[in-house]
Amino acid sequence: xxxxxxxxxxxxxxxxxxxxxxxxxxxxxxxxxxxxxxxxxxxxxxxxxxxxxxxxxxxxxxxxxxxxxxxxxxxxxxxxxxxxxxxxxxxxxxxxxxxxxxxxxxxxxxxxxxxxxxxxxxxxxxxxxxxxxxxxxxxxxxxxxxxxxxxxxxxxxxxxxxxxxxxxxxxxxxxxxxxxxxx
Numbered sequence: 001x002x003x004x005x006x007x008x009x010x011x012x013x014x015x016x017x018x019x020x021x022x023x024x025x026x027x028x029x030x031x032x033x034x035x036x037x038x039x040x041x042x043x044x045x046x047x048x049x050x051x052x053x054x055x056x057x058x059x060x061x062x063x064x065x066x067x068x069x070x071x072x073x074x075x076x077x078x079x080x081x082x083x084x085x086x087x088x089x090x091x092x093x094x095x096x097x098x099x100x101x102x103x104x105x106x107x108x109x110x111x112x113x114x115x116x117x118x119x120x121x122x123x124x125x126x127x128x129x130x131x132x133x134x135x136x137x138x139x140x141x142x143x144x145x146x147x148x149x150x151x152x153x154x155x156x157x158x159x160x161x162x163x164x165x166x167x168x169x170x171x172x173x174x175x176x177x178x179x180x181x182x183x
Contacts, residue, residue: 003140004157007133011126011165018122018169022176025111029179030057030100035065040079042072049076063098070094103180111180119173123166130162 023033032055039046040053049055053067053076065080067073077096080089089096103111134155141151 003133003137003154004161006136007129007158008161010129010132011161014122014125014129015165015168015172018118018125019172021118022115022172025115025176025180030059030061030063030098032057032063034085035063035080035083038079038083038085040072040076042075049079052076061100061102063100065089065096065098066094108180112177115173115176115180119169122169126162126165126169130158133158 020036023031023036025034032050035049035055038049040049042052049065052069052072053065056064056066058064065076067076073091073093073096077089077091080087080096080098085098087098087100089098137146137151137154137158140146141148146154
């Protein structure tokens, strides 16, 4: 019995979720991922913004939203205003432009703190995945499906995998901190 693939897929999932949340964080530069949480009413259904419009970055701190259907411009504008991104869109009749303000030093420090908490939450999730895998290994040992040596080998492999994923989380946090801190 090999418990490593299942544990690794759970850890991969935790890391992917963290990277997705981290991508939505606002830095000083334009990043289309900050609009991932925006839903637009389209024929009575809330759909992700990127399904009804093209999102581009014409300048370093400007996002441009160009709807596929020009009649949707008003709905998209309302959705962006209602969202929690805190940017008022400028409507030119064909597209919306979002000008991202420069971040203050205080705001950058707050973002780094939030990022640190998110990173720690992800590390905890990875460690929980490790705990679950080790419990399964111990249960298999108790049920005599694994010998003691196999149990120790599996536990060591899971610990090595955990260390690798915690390192990946730390690297992602460090990279994002650098991005937030640079002007």
